Amino acid sequence: MATTDIAVEPLYKIEEIMGYLPHRYPMLLVDRILSIEGNIVRAIKNVTMNEPFFQGHYPGKPIMPGVLILEAMAQAGAVLLLARKEYQGMIPLIGAIDDVKLRRPVVPGDQLLTTAELIGVKGSVGRLKAEASVDGQIAATMMMTFKLLREEG
Numbered sequence: 001m002a003t004t005d006i007a008v009e010p011l012y013k014i015e016e017i018m019g020y021l022p023h024r025y026p027m028l029l030v031d032r033i034l035s036i037e038g039n040i041v042r043a044i045k046n047v048t049m050n051e052p053f054f055q056g057h058y059p060g061k062p063i064m065p066g067v068l069i070l071e072a073m074a075q076a077g078a079v080l081l082l083a084r085k086e087y088q089g090m091i092p093l094i095g096a097i098d099d100v101k102l103r104r105p106v107v108p109g110d111q112l113l114t115t116a117e118l119i120g121v122k123g124s125v126g127r128l129k130a131e132a133s134v135d136g137q138i139a140a141t142m143m144m145t146f147k148l149l150r151e152e153g
Contacts, residue, residue: 010044011035012079020082021075022091026052029072030114033079039118043076049108064106069140070097073130077116077144081126089151095125096145103138110134124148 012020012033021028034042047064054062078092106112116130124147131141 012083017079020079023075027071028075029068030075030079033076034113036080036083039080041076041080041114041116043072043079043114043116045072045112045114047106047108047110047112051108054108062108064110064112066100066102066140069102069106069112069132070100070142070144072112073114073116073132073140073142074128074144074146076114077118077128077130077146080116080118081121087121087148090148091151092126092146092148094144095147098143098145100140100142102140104134106132106134106139112139121148 010032014031017030017033018028021030023029029045030043031046032044034044049062051064053065053068057063057065074094081087081092082090112132112134114130114132116128119127119129126146126148128144128146130144132139
């Protein structure tokens with residue numbers, strides 16, 4: 001998966017993203033979906049000093065926690081999945097995260113670009129491969145296994 005940071009008109013803005021994801025502030029970590037092409041999604045998280053986690057991670061040297069970078073990648077993958085008719089009404093839950101590599105810090109002012117690829121879904125279990133970059137530099141990569149649950153109600 002090659003990543004390039006390109007300014008393009010978003011496919012989904014925040015209102016549409018909130019229609020797919022159950023997350024809300026402060027846990028909604030996708031600001032824009034730039035594209036969905038086949039099994040690949042490209043998404044943006046604008047990282048600002050106003051993020052609540054920066055108060056404690058770390059005072060005087062704000063760095064986005066790696067686990068939240070992984071969560072942002074997972075949420076981008078969830079939009080890719082939930083935008084498909086056959087998965088609407090489902091909730092993807094993280095089952096396992098493998099092959100994680102955190103390569104560079106993400107700090108206020110960065111724009112985190114996620115590229116996630118749906119590897120496949122068999123029954124209620126699926127796999128996702130993702131990478132996040134800032135200014136063309138890879139910040140994190142992962143493989144994720146998820147389980148699909150049907151929404152109640």
